[in-house]
Amino acid sequence: MADVLNFKCPSCGAPLIFKGGTQKMTCEYCMTEFTMEQAQAAQAAEEADAASSDMVWTQPEQELIQDENGQVTGFHCPSCGAEIVADETTAATECPYCGNQAIVPQAFEGTYKPDCMIPFKLDKEKASGALEKFYEGKKLLPDAFKENNRIKNVQGVYVPFWLMSCKAEGAMTFNGVRAKTWSDANNTYIKKDHYLINRVGVMDFSRIPVDASKQMDDALMDGLEPYNYGDFVPYDKAYFSGYLADRYDVSAEEAQPRANTRIENTVVNKIRSSVTGFTEVSERSKRINTSDDKTEYAMLPVWMLSTKYEDKVYTFAMNGQTGKMVGTLPVDSGKYWKYFALGTLIPLIICLVVLYLLQKMTTMPIVIAAVVCLLIGFIYVSALKSAMNTAVIQTQADKYLEDLDFKVRNDVFMYSHTDVRPKPKRE
Ligand SMILES: [Zn+2]
Numbered sequence: 001m002a003d004v005l006n007f008k009c010p011s012c013g014a015p016l017i018f019k020g021g022t023q024k025m026t027c028e029y030c031m032t033e034f035t036m037e038q039a040q041a042a043q044a045a046e047e048a049d050a051a052s053s054d055m056v057w058t059q060p061e062q063e064l065i066q067d068e069n070g071q072v073t074g075f076h077c078p079s080c081g082a083e084i085v086a087d088e089t090t091a092a093t094e095c096p097y098c099g100n101q102a103i104v105p106q107a108f109e110g111t112y113k114p115d116c117m118i119p120f121k122l123d124k125e126k127a128s129g130a131l132e133k134f135y136e137g138k139k140l141l142p143d144a145f146k147e148n149n150r151i152k153n154v155q156g157v158y159v160p161f162w163l164m165s166c167k168a169e170g171a172m173t174f175n176g177v178r179a180k181t182w183s184d185a186n187n188t189y190i191k192k193d194h195y196l197i198n199r200v201g202v203m204d205f206s207r208i209p210v211d212a213s214k215q216m217d218d219a220l221m222d223g224l225e226p227y228n229y230g231d232f233v234p235y236d237k238a239y240f241s242g243y244l245a246d247r248y249d250v251s252a253e254e255a256q257p258r259a260n261t262r263i264e265n266t267v268v269n270k271i272r273s274s275v276t277g278f279t280e281v282s283e284r285s286k287r288i289n290t291s292d293d294k295t296e297y298a299m300l301p302v303w304m305l306s307t308k309y310e311d312k313v314y315t316f317a318m319n320g321q322t323g324k325m326v327g328t329l330p331v332d333s334g335k336y337w338k339y340f341a342l343g344t345l346i347p348l349i350i351c352l353v354v355l356y357l358l359q360k361m362t363t364m365p366i367v368i369a370a371v372v373c374l375l376i377g378f379i380y381v382s383a384l385k386s387a388m389n390t391a392v393i394q395t396q397a398d399k400y401l402e403d404l405d406f407k408v409r410n411d412v413f414m415y416s417h418t419d420v421r422p423k424p425k426r427e
């Protein structure tokens with residue numbers, strides 16, 4: 001119990017004294033008393049505050065694929081650095097990532113054998129068709145882009161992924177307040193009940209994908225999620241015939257921070273949303289430990305499409321299993337301002353008609369209406385602009401959360417504090 005005696009009054013921070021008579025911890029400074037249960041909760045919270053996270057992964061061991069000469073054939077791209085494995089059945093004339101046509105044949109000293117893979121389900125025609133569809137309804141797309149733009153290059157690439165699974169234990173503490181306000185003839189009372197909130201949640205994450213390719217844009221890859229893992233098959237050389245395979249260049253170790261960030265965000269979200277019924281909540285501490293971790297190496301099918309417009313290459317990716325299309329389209333600045341003007345003027349005309357009918361056509365209401373309508377125009381055109389980009393970095397892992405279980409779920413009342421505010425005197 002010596003430690004417990006060291007803990008400080010949660011209300012004012014002064015040291016507490018154990019009083020044998022009341023069997024309670026007492027603060028002689030603010031006269032608040034605490035039961036042993038409350039003291040232990042505070043003690044546990046202080047220990048939790050001091051602990052730190054541990055999200056270290058064990059390194060997987062990968063087997064190499066090689067021919068009898070200890071090699072695999074392919075090419076590298078001097079422009080973006082991509083290393084692509086391709087057998088003689090696969091004709092490639094340009095880099096699937098950057099569109100560079102000066103690719104250099106190269107033999108590599110093997111490539112990793114995937115633990116599992118999803119074979120291509122959709123063909124090249126589906127990919128080209130999907131890109132045409134992707135243009136539809138995009139109001140800010142330059143007309144010339146749709147008309148003169150030819151799909152330059154469509155290539156099927158098996159993109160390497162690390163699939164990261166683990167058990168994550170998240171421990172968080174919070175200070176919470178339940179406030180009540182009432183008043184009588186003379187005063188207003190604000191009573192704040194202070195709570196110590198303690199949560200330990202255990203979550204199982206299964207196969208969070210992190211792409212193992214530096215050339216592959218992270219936002220583009222994250223945008224292709226989710227893949228349906230029900231189609232996983234063991235590696236077979238036959239699946240690669242006619243397709244390219246990106247040689248991994250992001251190690252499992254380098255992939256861990258991206259998986260950890262997604263795990264941490266989801267753990268914090270899930271725990272935070274279990275804290276309910278408080279007027280105010282502030283986080284005291286968080287600690288996340290991972291265990292039972294497993295890293296698998298997988299190849300997932302991606303159609304890479306590139307087009308050229310005004311000397312710039314636009315790259316799109318389509319999920320080769322589900323057909324989901326991801327990419328960033330160019331924005332026509334003329335159309336941008338046209339839709340901004342329309343989005344502002346139409347509501348403004350309506351406002352002016354209403355003001356006229358109400359006979360309120362004075363400076364102040366007109367200025368307010370103009371400001372509000374400019375804002376509406378801006379929000380409208382911003383929504384149109386964000387539809388032009390579907391490549392977004394994923395920050396959550398909740399799609400890969402399989403099980404969530406709370407080991408500790410405590411809201412311990414600590415002390416109350418009531419503010420009395422005299423009502424202003426009426427004359
Ligand atoms: Zn005190």
Ligand SMILES: [Zn+2]
Pocket residue numbers: 077078079080081082095096097098099100
């Ligand atoms: Zn390249």
